[in-house]
Amino acid sequence: MKLFDVYPLFDVNIVKGKGCKVWDDKGQEYLDLYGGHAVISIGHSHPHYIQKVTEQLQQIGFYSNSVINKLQQQLAERLGKISGYEDYQLFLINSGAEANENALKLASFKNPQATRILSCEKSFHGRTSLAVEVTNNPKIVAPLNDNHHVRFLPLNDIEPWVRELSRGGVAAVILECIQGVGGIQMATPKFAQDLAYACKRYGATLICDEIQCGYGRSGKFFAHQWLGIKPDIITVAKGIANGFPMGGVLISPDFQPVYGQLGTTFGGNHLACAAALAVLDVFEQENLVDNAREVGDYLIEKLNNLKNEELKEKGSSHIKEVRGRGLMIGIDLDIPHKDVRQPLIYQEHCFTGCAGTNVLRLLPPLCLTKAEADLFIEKLNKILNTL
Numbered sequence: 001m002k003l004f005d006v007y008p009l010f011d012v013n014i015v016k017g018k019g020c021k022v023w024d025d026k027g028q029e030y031l032d033l034y035g036g037h038a039v040i041s042i043g044h045s046h047p048h049y050i051q052k053v054t055e056q057l058q059q060i061g062f063y064s065n066s067v068i069n070k071l072q073q074q075l076a077e078r079l080g081k082i083s084g085y086e087d088y089q090l091f092l093i094n095s096g097a098e099a100n101e102n103a104l105k106l107a108s109f110k111n112p113q114a115t116r117i118l119s120c121e122k123s124f125h126g127r128t129s130l131a132v133e134v135t136n137n138p139k140i141v142a143p144l145n146d147n148h149h150v151r152f153l154p155l156n157d158i159e160p161w162v163r164e165l166s167r168g169g170v171a172a173v174i175l176e177c178i179q180g181v182g183g184i185q186m187a188t189p190k191f192a193q194d195l196a197y198a199c200k201r202y203g204a205t206l207i208c209d210e211i212q213c214g215y216g217r218s219g220k221f222f223a224h225q226w227l228g229i230k231p232d233i234i235t236v237a238k239g240i241a242n243g244f245p246m247g248g249v250l251i252s253p254d255f256q257p258v259y260g261q262l263g264t265t266f267g268g269n270h271l272a273c274a275a276a277l278a279v280l281d282v283f284e285q286e287n288l289v290d291n292a293r294e295v296g297d298y299l300i301e302k303l304n305n306l307k308n309e310e311l312k313e314k315g316s317s318h319i320k321e322v323r324g325r326g327l328m329i330g331i332d333l334d335i336p337h338k339d340v341r342q343p344l345i346y347q348e349h350c351f352t353g354c355a356g357t358n359v360l361r362l363l364p365p366l367c368l369t370k371a372e373a374d375l376f377i378e379k380l381n382k383i384l385n386t387l
């Protein structure tokens with residue numbers, strides 16, 4: 001049997017990781033500014049994480065949600081406290097797509113007469129049925145998913161959102177406060193606040209998709225906390241368990257749970273909860289949310305300096321714009337990102353992400369240091385100077 005060939009792959013076999021570095025099977029070291037697509041939050045192979053997951057595996061790795069799992073209760077309590085959402089409820093699943101899927105179902109259960117959803121242009125919310133329907137990429141929406149529930153509207157232009165909401169029948173509005181796949185486009189505070197007000201006025205559930213931009217990455221625990229809003233539902237995944245498959249839905253107390261309404265086989269299992277609790281331990285012990293803000297500000301400043309230096313020296317700069325918050329940064333280029341990303345990997349041994357055709361996306365572990373940020377700037381500058 002062969003693998004189903006849906007991933008274009010770099011010719012690199014990563015076999016080991018430590019902190020913000022990874023190594024391939026030939027022993028070559030790489031600086032990791034990608035974090036496995038924003039998944040590695042506390043760094044590769046953190047010793048506390050390894051210890052806690054190993055200890056749990058030696059006890060029990062899995063049992064079903066038909067019995068008490070006190071690790072789930074501990075995680076809910078600690079996540080509520082660190083995020084500022086102690087009065088919310090937590091439902092645990094396995095991935096970001098599942099988190100959005102269940103969030104949209106909850107909105108529909110709450111308002112069964114409403115069958116419309118509003119989502120952003122350039123949005124990405126996952127690849128499962130409802131999640132892919134609210135994703136603004138026709139190439140990955142199968143005919144069975146295209147059920148005409150969704151209207152895509154421009155980010156930071158409130159008028160069409162209010163117009164659609166005022167028509168009625170909107171069950172949910174789903175928003176990435178910093179778009180990831182969309183190219184690190186950021187919602188403004190005024191837009192977000194006006195949208196939250198309109199959702200309340202017209203009875204729509206506001207869902208903030210914090211799967212990539214949340215969990216400390218923006219320099220606050222959630223990216224929407226920069227914007228002065230409080231959504232009805234918050235979805236999380238990626239960094240929640242530092243690579244162990246896990247997702248979660250934080251649910252307003254306005255939603256009343258009903259037995260059998262939602263469910264999962266693997267979600268919130270003992271091993272996943274142990275991993276997620278270890279992540280929160282490290283967040284607190286190493287102040288990683290503050291580090292994301294401090295090092296992110298530093299890296300954005302260095303990138304803007306690089307852009308301006310290039311402009312002076314060459315009369316033109318390949319860096320058009322730097323966007324982002326914390327350690328979620330987009331570098332908008334005037335050339336295809338592959339012209340920079342590939343030599344960064346093969347010549348300078350540094351991983352980054354990308355978006356669209358022209359944006360380099362930086363999603364490093366939240367333990368990135370200023371020295372490692374400087375090293376990335378040095379590597380990026382080398383490549384830009386050859387183009």
